[in-house]
Amino acid sequence: MQSNYSIDEDPLSLDRIRSVLTRLEDTIIFGLIERAQFAHNPKIYQKNAFKELRDMGFEGSWLEWFLKETETFHARARRYTSPDEYPFTPISELPSPVLPPLKYKPILYPNNINVNPSILTFYTNYIVPRITRHATLKLASVKRAQGIMGGDEFEDDGNYGSAATLDVEVLQAISKRVHYGKFVSESKFRAAPGAFIPHILKPDPATLESLITKPEVERKLLLRLRKKAVNYGRDATLEVETPPSPPYPSEVNGTNGVNDTNGKIDVDGVVELYDSYIIPLTKEVEVEYLLHRLDGMSEDQIEELAKT
Numbered sequence: 473m474q475s476n477y478s479i480d481e482d483p484l485s486l487d488r489i490r491s492v493l494t495r496l497e498d499t500i501i502f503g504l505i506e507r508a509q510f511a512h513n514p515k516i517y518q519k520n521a522f523k524e525l526r527d528m529g530f531e532g533s534w535l536e537w538f539l540k541e542t543e544t545f546h547a548r549a550r551r552y553t554s555p556d557e558y559p560f561t562p563i564s565e566l567p568s569p570v571l572p573p574l575k576y577k578p579i580l581y582p583n584n585i586n587v588n589p590s591i592l593t594f595y596t597n598y599i600v601p602r603i604t605r606h607a608t609l610k611l612a613s614v615k616r617a618q619g620i621m622g623g624d625e626f627e628d629d630g631n632y633g634s635a636a637t638l639d640v641e642v643l644q645a646i647s648k649r650v651h652y653g654k655f656v657s658e659s660k661f662r663a664a665p666g667a668f669i670p671h672i673l674k675p676d677p678a679t680l681e682s683l684i685t686k687p688e689v690e691r692k693l694l695l696r697l698r699k700k701a702v703n704y705g706r707d708a709t710l711e712v713e714t715p716p717s718p719p720y721p722s723e724v725n726g727t728n729g730v731n732d733t734n735g736k737i738d739v740d741g742v743v744e745l746y747d748s749y750i751i752p753l754t755k756e757v758e759v760e761y762l763l764h765r766l767d768g769m770s771e772d773q774i775e776e777l778a779k780t
């Protein structure tokens with residue numbers, strides 16, 4: 473079910489927010505499956521690697537150029553004016569929308585939290601090389617068969633436009649998912665402001681993180697994610713499938729016995745993306761949002777809030 477917080481009855485329902493996060497799992501997994509078709513193409517992530525861009529006065533990477541061009545058009549179409557979409561390009565470098573601004577219900581507390589630079593770094597340095605490994609190795613084998621040896625055989629299939637287009641889609645989905653942590657924090661704060669206020673007034677990030685962390689939610693998420701990645705990475709067959717033969721671990725190391733090396737995606741890579749990057753970064757956004765949740769409020773306002 474598509475969820476649009478601006479029209480939903482209770483935009484801060486934790487169940488509604490979690491359903492958005494669950495739906496974004498599908499967007500991210502399918503985006504990674506599409507990107508995994510192409511080789512790593514490391515050149516598109518290196519700054520100043522393309523003379524054609526330097527000649528245009530652009531000193532960033534191919535991907536950063538793609539992001540700027542894409543986000544420039546999207547900004548003119550009125551994206552990045554709602555509190556659930558954040559550009560990778562500095563907002564000061566983007567044009568004003570051609571349409572009048574939409575009036576959004578003031579749901580989040582005013583803030584300037586944007587962790588897209590961290591998302592771009594971990595995605596290009598750790599996620600892309602891992603999820604494109606199969607295509608990269610296959611490309612190298614084909615090149616060697618054609619007599620291409622050494623540096624030229626690896627990693628580059630020349631599909632710079634396709635690869636960057638898919639990178640932008642995945643990055644936008646990861647960015648939305650991570651920054652949705654602000655809605656999670658606002659929901660948890662409003663449910664029990666008194667639990668958070670002492671650790672905001674006397675900044676205590678560690679205690680705030682322990683208050684927002686729900687281990688069981690995370691555990692179930694990773695199990696669901698693994699199953700999705702296995703199933704989405706397989707072509708549907710009409711034959712009745714027999715389960716993989718033993719050793720088919722049950723609840724071993726949280727894999728729940730669901731793993732697959734024959735699919736279109738590195739299942740362990742998808743789980744690690746969430747476990748090592750997306751979930752920790754979401755929680756950092758949650759904590760940072762809480763640390764600024766009382767900014768500009770008077771002592772009386774805070775005292776009143778603490779009583780609720």
Ligand SMILES: C=C(O[C@@H]1C=C(C(=O)O)C=C[C@H]1O)C(=O)O
Nearest residue numbers: 656684685686687689690751754
């Ligand atoms: C998003 C939430 O907050 C935290 C972050 C989670 C995540 O990034 O998946 C899951 C549970 C919590 O530890 C939540 O409570 O749903």
